[in-house]
Amino acid sequence: MDSVYKHIDAHADEYVTRLGEVIAIPSVSGDASMRDHVFAMGAWLQAQLKRLGFSDIEAHHPGKQQLQGKEIDLPPVILASYKSGTEKPTVLVYGHYDVQPALKEDGWKYEPFTMVEEKETGRIYGRGSTDDKAPIISWLWVVEAYQALGKDLPVNLIVCFEGMEESGSEGLDEIIIKEAGRYFKDVDCVCISDNYWLGTEKPCLTYGLRGVSYFFLEISGPAKDLHSGVFGGTVHEPLTDLFHIMSKLVSSDGKILIPGIYDDVALVTEAEESLYQNLDFSLADIHNATESQTTIHASVRDTLMHRWRFPSLSLHGIEGAFYAPGAKTVIPAKVVGKFSIRSVPNQTPERIAELVKTFVDAEFSKLGSKNTYKIESPHGGKSWVADVNSWNFVAAKKAVEKVFNTSPDLTREGGSIPVTLTFQEALGKSVLLLPMGRSDDGAHSTNEKIDRYNYIEGIKLLATYLEEVATVEK
């Protein structure tokens, strides 16, 4: 690998310049007026794939969408293959080429769509720098390095780049499911580089994600909003009932109060327990992130276990009640409470919905209210956990050790990355989350950055990962 590392180091400035090129394409998927730029970014990638000799380049168009009152085309899901030999394993890599919105006046210190490298800090600023432009183009520079060195790529590579990740990945799942038996039929493992190190010092591999079940609890009484002077004290008020029910779901210290909800939660094994040693994380990280000292748990282990592998329930708000500044003495006629449960193995969305409904039904009966209620759970995203001893993870672990001279943290995420589960279920192969950036990169926030170190060592990491996948015992 030494020659590859040397090549990468020698071309580091070029990689940074090219990152500047893609940051300058404001491929914001959530803004109809920017849609042309998303397409431009897709075209840029296709040109690069062509230049590098990828074959079977296919742009899958998922159709149209309604956005901000316009009907516009969805950007393509780009598939491409780099074939290196039928005897070699096939690695599918996923990334997204769209970005979050960004405006200088939101608090950016530089123009968000102009790359700025701070030499003194080593930080490269720009929207999309870490999420997810550096990771996706890095795969290209790996292929380019092997070509330049006259070496065969150790694996067959398939890329899957989408342009709608920041806006719900519209159309992606259908394409993955359709292509599972065709374009993706030889895939042996999947690697997604679209999350972050746990801290700022140490690389990690991510092996788990929580699921999410969303609930709408609607309570109705009068046919229209009432004046509290005229009706207060004489009618059952839907908002009063809603506060009663929703207050019974979770305690201030985060304990879910729905009977049976913890029954399906997998027990913490000894092997799992050991993964919580020496993590690159301290409570100060969460205090800095929230700018408060309002953490519930006193240890890193407990805090991360409650983020990663125990369920949580958050109340989000109410539709139909008074929400503006000032004082208004309305009795709302119909209110919809919103809450969600982050789920973990071995909970299922179906069982969670059942338990929530049973509980809400029982609590509503206790109120003795003449109002009526309805509870709906539109969709439940399942949790995901991978076997950290599978060869895909072993290969990645070895790659980290080679490039960074340290063992990676093995982490989970508290949120969901739905495409992970789609790949897992559609292909039935091991999926690995291999992050490139750091926890303080500010993806989705102002002053998004990636450190030059993370970017350049990240390219080496991806190359080494492919080498290890080729040689690891399967």
Add this chain to the structure above:
Amino acid sequence: MDSVYKHIDAHADEYVTRLGEVIAIPSVSGDASMRDHVFAMGAWLQAQLKRLGFSDIEAHHPGKQQLQGKEIDLPPVILASYKSGTEKPTVLVYGHYDVQPALKEDGWKYEPFTMVEEKETGRIYGRGSTDDKAPIISWLWVVEAYQALGKDLPVNLIVCFEGMEESGSEGLDEIIIKEAGRYFKDVDCVCISDNYWLGTEKPCLTYGLRGVSYFFLEISGPAKDLHSGVFGGTVHEPLTDLFHIMSKLVSSDGKILIPGIYDDVALVTEAEESLYQNLDFSLADIHNATESQTTIHASVRDTLMHRWRFPSLSLHGIEGAFYAPGAKTVIPAKVVGKFSIRSVPNQTPERIAELVKTFVDAEFSKLGSKNTYKIESPHGGKSWVADVNSWNFVAAKKAVEKVFNTSPDLTREGGSIPVTLTFQEALGKSVLLLPMGRSDDGAHSTNEKIDRYNYIEGIKLLATYLEEVATVEK
């Protein structure tokens, strides 16, 4: 009085025509672009007062206000005197010449600012018909009738007409307080005609209003909104704490759960109990008004006592939480819960605020939360109750009996009419609420109307009330 009644009946069509004239002036005080019309309505009244020989006509200008981004002049509070003799009692009458907004497309069957009289139903439609244009101009027709008949008015009359009642009566209190010892110094009693019969069949006199204390309960944790995937289960969530506290304030059946809150509530006396017999009201009225069957109490007595003379607590909503349609998995950083308490004699806003704060403090402590809270109660409007045996009420009762051949219901209102208390406190004289319209007039709603019967008999009622005030034993 027969000659007065005859004159009124003979001129009924003329009174209706003139009502049409004032309905056609869209004096909406809540819309900056309509402010000229409010002034036009004030000018119309001043011209009438002049024509009828009122003296000391004064237009008090309270200054300017900011409305919809414009700085505009507040409409005048108009004072005028009709002197009939120093030995006669002086009656101060109040009304307002501004109206609520109205648009045909809101669901009006006729143009809201064009009067339409339905001959078959006897209803006169138009914005402001019942609230409060018919009542205020009726006082003018009483004076006009006495003049036409060559009779002296039995009392000295002072009118106080404002143009900002529908928009918070800005500037009015200061003027009343300032004029208490000057313009209003000889006032013996006050009569306000700006509310409605309890039902649709029987006139009423109104002797009580509830007060209102508004509360803002703010709970803060993190410095910014958090993602529930990343932070759910690891931090104390302000919204969870808010639901816990607010759910403890009131039960589904309207019982306020704050210890001590009922201690100052006046006991129901036997005399008061008797006022709840034979009221023109049934539970069907409240079911029709709310288009639901969600009433708490089974009897008219209990229902009206809880509207009029017991306190109630309503939750209104939350500022800072998610309120839009759809699903969003935010943990709000800072939320402000809004609720209000309708108060009754002998509760005071000060004592209510104290009890609420003590309770919230105790409940917040129990949570064991690291979040912080703040509770504010910006202003408390006091409740008001009059002595129904005072001569002002006796005079009005006799007047109703003469005009309608029935005894009036003695009612309260669950809401507040703040000017009532201002007059009471600034002048120290008996204040009477003497409604003209019916409960189904739709003030503030679409298709506002007044029945021709209520308008014309109402003019007779006001005239008779003045006669009775002059002769009643004081």
